[in-house]
Amino acid sequence: MDDKTIIYVIDDDSAMRDSLAFLLDVNGYRPQAYETADAFLAGVNAARPTCVISDIRMPGMNGIELVRKLKGDGSSCPVILITGHGDVALAVEAMKAGAVDFIEKPFDDTALLESIRAALETRPAAADESSSRKEAEARLAELSPRERDVLQGLVAGKINKVIAHDLSISPRTVEVYRANLMAKTAARSMSELMRIALAAGL
DSSP: OOOOOEEEEEOSOHHHHHHHHHHHHHTTOEEEEESSHHHHHHHSOTTSOSOEEEESSOSSSOHHHHHHHHHHTTOOOOEEEEEOGGGHHHHHHHHHHTOSEEEESSOOHHHHHHHHHHHHHHSSSOOOHHHHHHHHHHHHTTOOHHHHHHHHHHHTTOOHHHHHHHHTSOHHHHHHHHHHHHHHHTOSSHHHHHHHHHHTTO
16 A cells, blocks of 8 residues: 555646656655646545645636635645745735645745645644744844835735835835845745744734
C-alpha cells in the first residue's frame, strides 16, 4: 500500500497541473490532480484531504469560493493558493476566508514545498488563537505609524501606486517601507506578512 501523503492539485492549466504533480511526486508526495474545484469536490471526501493546492482563478468555482466551501463544510483541510501577480488582493481576501498561504507565479519550488510542509505540520492541532495574536502583535510592535499605514494598505489588497497616492508619498518610498516591514517582522514572504497582519487583527 502506498503510504505517501496525498496532495490535491486543482488547476485548469494542464501544463501547470503536470508540473506540480511532477514536483510533488519527486519530493515524496502522491499528487491527485483536478481541472476544477467542482471536479475535486465531486471526487474527494473534502472532510479528510491532507492539503490542497489550488489556482485562484478557474472556470466555475474559484479558489476563494473553494476555501469558503471547505470551511463552511467544517473541513480543516489547509488550502494553498497559487496566484498571478494581479491577484494579490484576491489572495489576501482568500487568506481572510481561511486559506493558509498564497504563492505568486512564477513561484519557487522550494517556497511551495516549505508551504506544504508548514500546512501539514499545523493541520492536526491549530495554534491557540490568543497566543497567535500576541505573537503577531509582538512582531508588529516595532513598526512606525507610517509603516503600519503601508501594511494596512497591503492588507486591503492595494498596489504600491495606490498606497503611495493614499499616503501622499512616492511609490519608491512605499517600496522602502515594504522592505522595512519584511525586515522588522522577519517575514520571509508577502503571504507570511499578511498572515502576521491578519493574526494581529489589522
